[in-house]
Amino acid sequence: MDNLFNMRAFMCVVEAGSFTAAAQRLELTTAYVSKAVTNLETHLQTRLLHRTTRRIALTEAGERYLQRCQQIFAYIQEAEAEASHAHAHPVGKLKVHTMTGLGQHYLIKTIARYCEQYPEVNFDLRLTNTFTDILEDGYDVSVILASQLKDSGYFSKRLGSTHSILCASPAYLEKYGTPQTTAALRQHRCLRLVNKAMSLDKWLFQGPKGEELVTIDQTLFQVNTADALMEAIASGMGIGALPIYAAVKGLKDGTLQQVLPHHSLYPLNVYALYPSRQYLDAKIRTLVDFLRDTLPGLLKADEQAVKRLYEEGPVSA
Numbered sequence: 001m002d003n004l005f006n007m008r009a010f011m012c013v014v015e016a017g018s019f020t021a022a023a024q025r026l027e028l029t030t031a032y033v034s035k036a037v038t039n040l041e042t043h044l045q046t047r048l049l050h051r052t053t054r055r056i057a058l059t060e061a062g063e064r065y066l067q068r069c070q071q072i073f074a075y076i077q078e079a080e081a082e083a084s085h086a087h088a089h090p091v092g093k094l095k096v097h098t099m100t101g102l103g104q105h106y107l108i109k110t111i112a113r114y115c116e117q118y119p120e121v122n123f124d125l126r127l128t129n130t131f132t133d134i135l136e137d138g139y140d141v142s143v144i145l146a147s148q149l150k151d152s153g154y155f156s157k158r159l160g161s162t163h164s165i166l167c168a169s170p171a172y173l174e175k176y177g178t179p180q181t182t183a184a185l186r187q188h189r190c191l192r193l194v195n196k197a198m199s200l201d202k203w204l205f206q207g208p209k210g211e212e213l214v215t216i217d218q219t220l221f222q223v224n225t226a227d228a229l230m231e232a233i234a235s236g237m238g239i240g241a242l243p244i245y246a247a248v249k250g251l252k253d254g255t256l257q258q259v260l261p262h263h264s265l266y267p268l269n270v271y272a273l274y275p276s277r278q279y280l281d282a283k284i285r286t287l288v289d290f291l292r293d294t295l296p297g298l299l300k301a302d303e304q305a306v307k308r309l310y311e312e313g314p315v316s317a
Contacts, residue, residue, distance in 0.1 A: 006036045006040035007069045009022065009037055014049075014056075014066055047059050090120065092283060095123075095126070096140060097137070097139045098143040100227075101227060107291075126139075134275055141284060141288065147269065154273045154274060159270040162268055165261070165264055167250065172233075172236045172237070185203070186215070190216045190239055191219070191222065193226060202215055203216060205265055221237050226243050230246045233256060241266065244306055248302045272288045272292070
């Protein structure tokens with residue numbers, strides 16, 4: 001008995017809504033399709049469909065079995081496409097989620113370079129400051145910042161790491177002085193980035209003395225994006241912890257100055273998340289591989305630029 005054919009006939013009957021409609025789709029007789037479903041039920045020793053003269057309906061067992069059949073045939077289609085090289089050529093739309101700052105500073109320029117290599121792929125890029133459920137929200141890939149990943153059932157690849165540094169405007173430091181220790185920050189106006197990965201009232205530093213935890217008492221301003229915080233810092237409102245990618249431009253043009261340059265905060269990894277599947281679509285696979293090959297270099301370049309600017313100073317106007 002051809003179980004695969006019988007499973008296909010069963011799926012077609014459910015999708016078409018009747019044995020007659022299914023028979024027309026399969027270009028077979030109604031009797032032949034009916035016999036295929038009956039043989040399948042006999043083989044399984046369970047009823048899959050309730051039949052009346054007017055309609056058919058799935059039994060509870062039929063609903064569960066239909067889901068399994070759909071999974072099996074999806075794998076078969078993927079295997080056939082893989083064997084025929086259909087998945088070897090990236091083409092179509094990619095819906096990508098990433099965090100706002102990460103997307104603006106790194107992902108867009110990386111996607112631009114990717115599109116030069118794979119011009120038949122088009123992108124729907126969404127920038128948010130929250131995590132997302134990839135399957136529920138319909139994304140192919142999510143690129144996020146996290147200290148570590150929770151078990152989500154998705155595949156992941158680590159794409160690099162970054163951290164934050166303290167910054168202030170030259171005008172603020174001239175007016176209020178430059179703190180020389182982490183403890184001295186308690187006497188300054190401290191600006192906060194509202195983020196799930198960051199504590200609002202405590203800054204945990206990595207420095208020459210190891211970890212140092214500082215409680216921030218004075219908060220003049222808080223905001224939920226790094227670029228907005230950078231603008232507040234550059235305007236002289238106070239001292240804030242900026243991700244390197246948000247700080248490097250201001251450090252280069254002199255609108256920002258690094259504070260406590262031997263200390264860093266909030267070490268975070270960059271991850272690409274994508275749905276688990278045995279045969280990965282070529283456009284997802286090639287994008288993740290492209291990010292893995294490209295993003296670490298961009299992250300490292302900004303980190304080195306910050307170190308160089310501390311040693312040499314900002315570029316003169």
